[in-house]
Structure formats: structure tokens, C-alpha cells
Amino acid sequence: MLIFTEQELKQYVKLNLEAITIVEDGFTKLAKKEVEMPPIMRVDVHDQNGEVDVKTAYVKGKEMFAIKVSSGFFNNYKLGLPSGNGLMMLISTQTGIPQAILLDNGYLTEVRTAAAGAIAAQYLSRGNIETVGVIGAGSQARFQVRALKLVRDFKKIIVYARSTNRAQEYAEDMAAELGIEVQVAESAEQLVRNSDLVITTTPAKAPIIKAEWLHPGLHITAMGSDAEFKQELEAEVLARADKLVCDTKAQCSRLGELHHALESGVLTDESSIIELGQLTSKELNGRDNDEQITVCDLTGTGVQDTVIALFAYNEMVKRNLGLTVGNETLALKN
Secondary structure, three states: OEEEEHHHHHHHOOOOHHHHHHHHHHHHHHHOOOEEOOOOEEEEEHHHOEEEEEEEEEEOOOOEEEEEEEEEEOOHHHHOOOOEEEEEEEEEOOOOOEEEEEEOOOHHHHHHHHHHHHHHHHHHOOOOOOEEEEEOOOHHHHHHHHHHHOOOOOOEEEEEOOOHHHHHHHHHHHHHHHOOEEEEOOOHHHHHHOOOEEEEOOOOOOOOEOHHHOOOOOEEEEOOOOOOOOOOEOHHHHHHOOEEEEOOHHHHHHHOHHHHHHHHOOOOOOOOOEEHHHHHOOOOOOOOOOOOOEEEEOOOOHHHHHHHHHHHHHHHHOOOOOEEEEOOEEEEOO
């Protein structure tokens, strides 16, 4: 078995167009029914504002598949720690024997989640967006705009977060990193009304965005709701969308923003809901014109984890990196 560290993975596995293409291909294979993907298993640790998810998927024809354990403990910022953590394990599809452990501490999840956001923007946002609104100021709020910058040439970011200090820190960091203007919004409403594309990245348990703030041409990517009790968008937002897209309909109807829209009755099982893989596979079209309002509900899928883990594994092996463990001995690979 090979073991790879976070430091190695961060050095050689980058959020780039190749990573986005690999995740996009994963969604296409999911739409073409070339993936076996069970429901997510989750353990809630409510008294610590935390959760642990287990996600997995087998992509037909691949030599290995990933099982990922991912944690989100949302009080960690008080301790100076990141909210996300975890690891991935690659299992042989021929023998079932574990082949590698990727001790990424959630880094690969950040990459594949951001890649999905960029894919959603590619198919659903206007091509000529100027201003991006980001709700939340954590690590995924940063990864999302880095990924978006690879597919859209926006000029300005507006950020809103519960903590003004964290929003200000985000603004300073991203302005320096991307070389563009980043403004702190006084409210979520101000942000939505003045943005061409909005990304929500919070663990909110009550809606932040209201339907009355929507305007023609707006695209929203909501990636924070991945549990039944989480919600970032008022249910009516989904009903108002000209195109509503989910990473998977089954998962979003159980855990995502779609879950709340169905539960409240503003949408039904007969409502028009597209899966992201139907866009990447060209089965259906994304945005048809500059006036449409589009929404993408991302809950995070096991297929994303398997394809990014295989990508990372290949990047590591071709550089002869990793710690080899076997036959009761430990040896650094040469």
C-alpha cells in the first residue's frame, strides 16, 4: 500500500483545467450510467456543530475506486483550524485490496468541489459575467473563485459573511491573489442584487438568499446544503429558476436545496430538474440566453471523489512519491 501526505498532494495535485475536465468526465459517466454510487453515509455530531460523511463510487473500467471519509466541524475556526478534514482510500476493483491512502485532510475534496462549481458556471452562467458574489468566507469560498477564474474572466468579487472580520480578511487575500477588486457587502441582499453569479458556501440552517432578490441573467451555485437540516436558498428560489440543475437528483432531493423545495411543495417530482451530467454529456443544453435565471444545487458526489483520487494517485506514482507499507515493514520509496 502507498500512503501520500497532504504536503505531497498539495504540491503536485492542482486546481487546474485538467482537474476540472476529469471531474466533468465523472459527471458524464454518471449520467451515462457507467458509475455505481451508493447513498452517502453521514454521522452528525450536533453538540460540536460537526458531521462526518462517507462517500464512494465505482467508475466502470477503472482499476481502483475511492472511499472517502470527510468531516466538517464548523466551530473549528474558533480554534484556528480548518472546518474540513478527512482522507481517501483507494481499493482495487479486481481484488478489493486497499492500494493507497491519501491523507489529504480534505484538500482533494476542496479541489473536486470547486471543480464542480466551475463546471456548473461553464454551462449555466453567462459568458460575459463581470461581478461574482460569494456568500461565506471559508476555504471553499476561496477555492470556488479560483476554479471559476479558470472558466470565466470576471472583474470583481463581492463577499458577504456573518463575521465581518472574516469577510474583510477574505477580501484582502483574494484581491491580492487574483489581482481584482474585492468588496465586502453589508448584506446578502446587496450582494445578490449586484452580482451576475452568486456562490453560496456556508453550512447555514436557514435560507440566506430570498427569491425576491433574483434578477434576469443571474446564476446561483449553492454548494453548502449537503444535509437535511442545511439550507442556503429560500425554496421559492428554485421554483423561480428557468433552469434548475442538481449534481444528482436523487441525492439533492434527500439532502440539498431541492429537498426543501420538494418538502415545502413549491416543486414536485414532476418539476423540470436537470442533472449536471446531462449537461456535460451534451444530452441537454445549459443556459439558452442571457436573461435566464439558473440555479445549480451541489451536494458533492462519490464519483467526484473517485476521479479526483485516481488523478492524484497517478500524479504521485509517476513522480515515485509516497510511503510504501507492506509485509510488516515501512520503506520510503526511492
